[in-house]
Amino acid sequence: MALLPSRYGCAAALLTLTLLASCSTQTPSPGPNPQPPAGSEDTVRPTLNLTSPQQGSTASGSLLLQGTVRDNVGLSRLTYRFGNGNEQVLTLPADGAISQSLCLCGLTAGTYILTVTAYDAAGNSTSVARTVTVTTGSGTGTPADTQAPTFTLTSPAAGASVQNPVRLTGTATDNQAVTRITYQLGSEPEVALDVTPGPTVNLDTLLPSLPVGTQTVSLRAYDAAGNASSPVQVTFTVNPPSTQPGDTQAPSVSLISPTNGASVTAPVRVQGRVTDNQGVTRVVYALDNGPETAVPITPGLAVDLDFTLPSPPAGAHTLTVKAYDAAGNVSPTASRTFTVTGGGTGTPGDTVAPSVTLTSPASGATTSNPVRLTGTASDNLGVTRVTYAVDNGLETNLSVAPGQTVSFDTPLPVLSAGTHTLSVRAYDAAGNVSNAVSATITVTVDQTTGRQPLTGSAYTVNSGRSELCLLCSVDNAANVINADLSDEASMKLTVGALGDTYLRVIGTAPRTAGQRAGFVVRRAGSLLDAGVLSGLTVVTLLGGQVQETRTGAGLLDLALLAPGGDLQAVSFQTSKPFDSVELRFGAVVGALSELRVRYAFVQ
Structure with missing residues (x-):
């Protein structure tokens, strides 16, 4: 998923981004109302x-x-x-x-x-x-809140080169609570971002595709009293789409409900699943050839859809759904035709909540990464969704096929060492929710190595090759961020190649200087030697900007992970903060044509 730019992108135009952290009850009035799309025939007001x-x-x-x-x-x-x-x-x-x-x-x-x-x-x-x-101001007679929120931008970094979609990450804090964050492109109306109000709000969002050229984007975060933070500005470059051979595989959309030809009541619930070889970045739907509407998702290799259409009127309707990936590939349109017969919510009369049984891990267990979550959920009519949360955090959908009894067996993203509480809930079509089933576990880190794999939904991956490296490739790049640490990506070179291939693991939070950063790799059938090491480079980045580079046997730390095995770690001690780690493989004439990569790590 190419959320950060290829190192070999073409020349691009400059984009200026203005970020402000702020919310609402007594600040200046908002911008103009959203304007209807060109050619829209809908003139009926709500x-x-x-x-x-x-x-x-x-x-x-x-x-x-x-x-x-x-x-x-x-x-x-x-x-x-x-x-x-x-x-x-x-x-x-x-x-x-x-x-x-x-x-x-x-x-x-x-x-x-x-x-x-x-x-x-x-x-x-x-x-x-x-x-x-x-009558009493704030209901308590206490003085009004006059303290403004603060906003810290972590990416993109000033001077970074990026490609669409542009990813914004940062943190807004307030003495009471940040209640809303909006962004504004040029003079267009403010658009509210999907955030959960609280004293600290972590922002991680993908902007809609920005045109190549100079643009101004403004971000504001607000608290309940209408206080706004000081503006934060960053200037970066948006590259045009790469013309190099890359990801050409389109996402796939599968709709589960409503079924084709079904008669339903409003509101209409839509469920399905979207997959892509590198990662789904955006999903949109349209009703009756109307304007496309974005579906809120968390980008990833597999995305479960579960959203509600806003009260379509009685009669026949056609729903279409499309998905996009970071390379701009668009899925074939998935469509459903259905008839709305009247109002209602879910299954009439169904008040029985699902139940969940968690078989693993057991509460009180001590385990290591990856932690595997297994169990079953059942309902009198049908389980439609199962979620898990870690330490009372946000719920994440598990991959299940709806039915009266569903099973789940999922490796979780890497958890930090220490005690964690896992909770699982199940939902049915009527909106009934099971009681949360919880397990408190202790996660240990290998004390011999202390390596922490950079895997899971908090990370994305970007890969490619230089222009001189003809027929070179990186296959199955997404495997390096899978929770299954035995999955591998493959970096391949042609004999005599002058360029290199690269594989970058991108995080959302900066790592402190002083940690080791690197990759676990293997050379099938033999170990890496000094000749091969001369073609390996490990790079750290912050907000897309290179921080440190190490290459060659003299600079890379080479460690054998298990006696008799072929897994090795290449890494170096950092002296600057970083949020991403990159491995470059090339310039080794006749020494090695393929390198297998398991995962990136910090230590």
Whole structure:
């Protein structure tokens, strides 16, 4: 998955990115409403009715927002604001029924105009206003929060060369809580990013494809009182797509529900799975040839889909889904035709929750990476989804085929040494959720080596070759970040090659200077020698910028991992921070044509 650029990209244009960390109740008003796409024929505004609060209501601490919202095609956003403050994004109700509690955080006693606005995908909007009197300001009479959030950008680094999609990573913090982060491209409207509010919010997102040329992007993070952080600016270069031979394999989309020709009730739940040889980066859907809408996903080799269509009207509809990878390959369109017969949620009358049995690991066990999660989940009608979480973190979908009884057997991403709590939950089509089944385990690291593999969903991989290395290749590059440490990538050279191949493992958080960084490799049937080592180079990078380079037998630390085996480690002691490690293989005339790579590591 080429999230960072090839080292051999073409000349590219300069992009300026402005980052700001900020949220909303009393800061300047937002930008213009989203504009409908060119050629859009949808001119019907959403229907928005509020039953609470009533005009002239009085509130303290929190305010109950209730009502209904509908659109003839589909809603894209629901927001609210007090006075001329920035818009706050509300959760779109799947069934059209609004019922949410608004925090009056940061509002002093006084009278405010509450404005609620619904947007559809074509840019049509409807607003409803209510006058509300706040009696005690924040509900407690305490002074308003005036401390602004802070934002730290970790990538891209200043001066970096990148290719689409551009990945933004950073951290926003606030003394109370960061509630929202938005980005803005040029003079276009702000777009809210998918974040979980909290005192610390880690940002890791892929921007939509940016044109080659000078662009300005602004990021703002907000807290509940409307305080905004100081702006953070970074300048980097977007390279055009590589013309070198590379990944030409398109992703594959498989839809599970709704089934073709089915009669369903609104809201319509869509489930499926997307796979790609290097990694899925984006999934979009369209309803009845309407505009494409992005589906929130975590990029990876396999992505489980589970999202809800915003209340399509009764009648026949056609849903299409497409997936993209980092090389720009697009999957064949997967489509489903179905008929909406009326409103409803899930399976009528089903209130029985699924159950989960966890067979491994046992609670109290001491184990090493990779930790394997095995068990079963069952439901009276059918399990649709099974998730796991580590140490009360975000839930991650396990790969299961829906059914009344499903089994799972999954190696987890590498866990740090120490005690961890794993929890597993199962869901059915009616939205019922099982009780969490937990196991507390202790993970140990090999005390002889102390190597920590850089594998799992926190890492991505980029690979390629130089222009002079004709017919050279890197095969199965994604294997180096698999949880299964026995999987291998293959770096191949032609005899007499003048260039090299490279394989880069990209992380999201910087590593401190002083750690060893390297790769576990093998030469089938024999060990690496000084001649071969002269063609190996280990490189560390930070935000795409080279930090340190070591090459040759005199600079690389060469260690045999097991007596009698052929696995060896090549690494060096770093003196600068880094977030990525790269292995280059080349310039070895007749000495070695193939190198197998297991994984990258720090030590």
